[in-house]
Amino acid sequence: MAPEKLVRRFWESIRHIKTFIYRFYVWLVLVFFYAPIFVLMVFSFNNSKSRTVWLGFTFDWYLQLFKDETIMHSVYVTLVVAVLAALLSTVLGTAAAIGIAGMGKRQRALIMNVTYIPVLSPEIITGVSIMLLFVWSGLKLGMLTLLLAHISFDVPFVILSVSPKLRQLDPHLFEAALDLGAKPMSAMRKVILPQIWPGVITGMLMAFTLSVDDFVISYFTSGPTSQTLSITIYAMTRKRVSPEINALSTLLFIVVLTLLVIVNLRQSRDNKQPQRKEEDVR
Amino acid sequence: MNKARSAAFPYILWSVLFTVLPLLLVAYFAFTNGSGTFTLDNFANLGEYTAVFVRSLLLALISTLLCFMIGYPLAYILSRESARRQQIMIMLVMLPMWMNFLLRTYAWLTILENNGLINRLLEFLGFAPLHMINTQGAVVLGMVYNYLPYMILPIYTVLIKLDYRLIEAAHDLGANPAKTFFRVVVPLSMPGVSSGITMVFMPAVSTFIISKMLGGGSSLMVGDLIEMQFLGNAYDPNLGAAISLVMMVIILISMLLMGFFDSEDKAVIM
Structure with a gap:
């Protein structure tokens, strides 16, 4: 009984790891897709002409x-x-x-x-x-x-x-x-x-x-x-x-x-x- | 509905005028000079642009390969998710595609610049800054970023239609998961892969903005060359038409090589 249970546990944890890796990969690609868009959006509220330094919030633009x-x-x-x-x-x-x-x-x-x-x-x-x-x-x-x-x-x-x-x-x-x-x-x-x-x-x-x-x-x-x-x-x-x-x-x-x-x-x-x-x- | 046939006449006229005739004009301009006499000079002069053609082909091939390597696993993972998750994920993959591509490319400019976000981060962490903008690597990154969805979507479309019983059968017949994947799933998804490759390679080899924006002047591509002949300082529509014609031939040949026309699966593209 015991070894069989162990084996099943082993395969289950393998499956969990697999699902985790899959999901992680999907999120990685989505970050790649959305990070630049996110950066653009954040800097639309930036109180400065700079594209990279954050100097406070504004709606001026x-x-x-x-x-x-x-x-x-x-x-x-x-x-x-x-x-x-x-x-x-x-x-x-x-x-x-x-x-x-x-x-x-x-x-x-x-x-x-x-x-x-x-x-x-x-x-x-x-x-x-x-x-x-x-x-x-x-x-x-x-x-x-x-x-x-x-x-x-x-x-x-x-x-x-x-x-x-x-x-x-x-x-x-x-x-x-x-x-x-x-x-x-x-x-x-x-x-x-x-x-x-x-x-x-x-x-x-x-x-x-x-x-x-x-x-x-x-x-x-x-x-x-x-x-x-x-x-x-x-x-x-x-x-x-x-x-x-x-x-x-x-x-x-x-x-x-x-x-x-x-x-x-x-x-x-x-x-x-x-x-x-x-x-x-x- | 045979009588309805005439409803298509305006469109037929339209497509002859605005699709067929313009393409014939490209050929006409390519084989004539400014005053309209026949000449092959436009093609004879193409030799000096060999480097540009080679660079375009190379960068487009590298981008296509990277898109495949990133996109295939993603499409596979998505196809195994629950229907609801799939729907949301596919929306998320498609959304950036519908955002103005100039803005998407511009976004990378602000990230890759010499005093851009990545270099500021590196500086903050105490590393030496990297030179990333105006390199061919930046152009490849821009192309992968812009065209990756075109690789994911057709592969995904084929994978979700895959008969799951075939995979079970492979397991029952003793194939391990890796063998099942490479001997059953991959071969069956080839129609999706080939239209994905076409859909990435074609815009990549003909792009003219990404190379200009992220590659500076250093990585001129065929698209830039064509644009310069029509709207730039080097106005010469005849030469531009000749370059366009050669590019079309290159694309046609590569599409034939990929067996695009045999697959009869144009539907995957939509």
Whole structure:
């Protein structure tokens, strides 16, 4: 009896040590992820211009941030472009997803491959190639070019988020609506759209977040009067050393955290729907 | 829903105009000079940038390897946790990804600087300060920091879908835990590993901010070179297009080498 008990104890303690090492490792990586962000946040309340010496608590940098016209203008540009790009790419992408769903295998494969190009290619290539389009066509870089570029890299994500919802639909649903006398447009609006709505909204939120977050593509396609927040941040990190940037990071972090929680809650709710098929994990 | 097909027409037009045409223009610019006549000069001049290409490839490879070595164990551990813990942990891994990457990189600047936090700490403890900023090591650190989640997430996605009965079967057939891990778990997670590698390597080899911010002027990378041709003082979109084209070819070749296109598992990426 006794030796068996000892052996079991031994294996149990081994398991405990293993769990401890596992958890410790996870925390180590998380510290690596969050330590820099934490440092930025702490120094946004520092009563000094120094990035490394703590001289007391202040809210001054937050106040200055809101008075800084360059930053406020770029926040405005970022939001206008992100909202417009999200809306337009959602309309374009949802329509595209519906159209693609009605296509044959070959056509669909061709279009999906083109759709994957902006998703899979390096951002700098997307940015540079769209910039070349504007240079070549003589379009002046500014708000319009920025918006066009943003829509272009947002649309694929909308399509990829709407398409799985369409694949879950009964293919005869649309025909049934037509047989019952609905016109194609109203069948689309009243039968198809409500069913794919969660995917549409998730796609739109994703497009919005991607637009707000983007730096590389905006950097190549915006003009001097249409600087997004990312571009202003870039200019700040290169020239001025001011804790305003820390204050900005802290605020952005909170905004992103809120958005991410909303998107995640939506996604986990969507995923709980029972009719989900195996192939739709995408 | 065949009649709905026409709904995709605006998008098809859009993607031809803003995805396909721009890529063709990259090729067109690469093979012409400023006045639009055909030339191979842009490529002939690339020789002097060999060092930059080699450095980019090397730093990107080292970063990818480090991401794999740090990320695989983490993904494995997460996949063995309870569902609730997994959800929270994955959120924590994804969160920094959504924070502006310039700010994330800038954060490291304040830590690594010559009078940054680490050196102040060393000073406080009585050690000699280290020179960390503006080195290639700092660039690698910045890339690992920025791209590590892209390695963790696809591997994790594959590992949670792994059929646990296979592991039990391996145990029943007499394999010890280490053997089970290396002969069963690792091979089955290869699709996740290969898309993780692609997703880290691609942005790493094409980055142009991390090297500028943390590497100073000393560790110029291909991305910096391209940026200089389009927005810098050395304005020369034709040369820039040629460099971009070569970079795309390098990326395509490395993706082929990793068997990315065979795996048919693009889904893992999302």
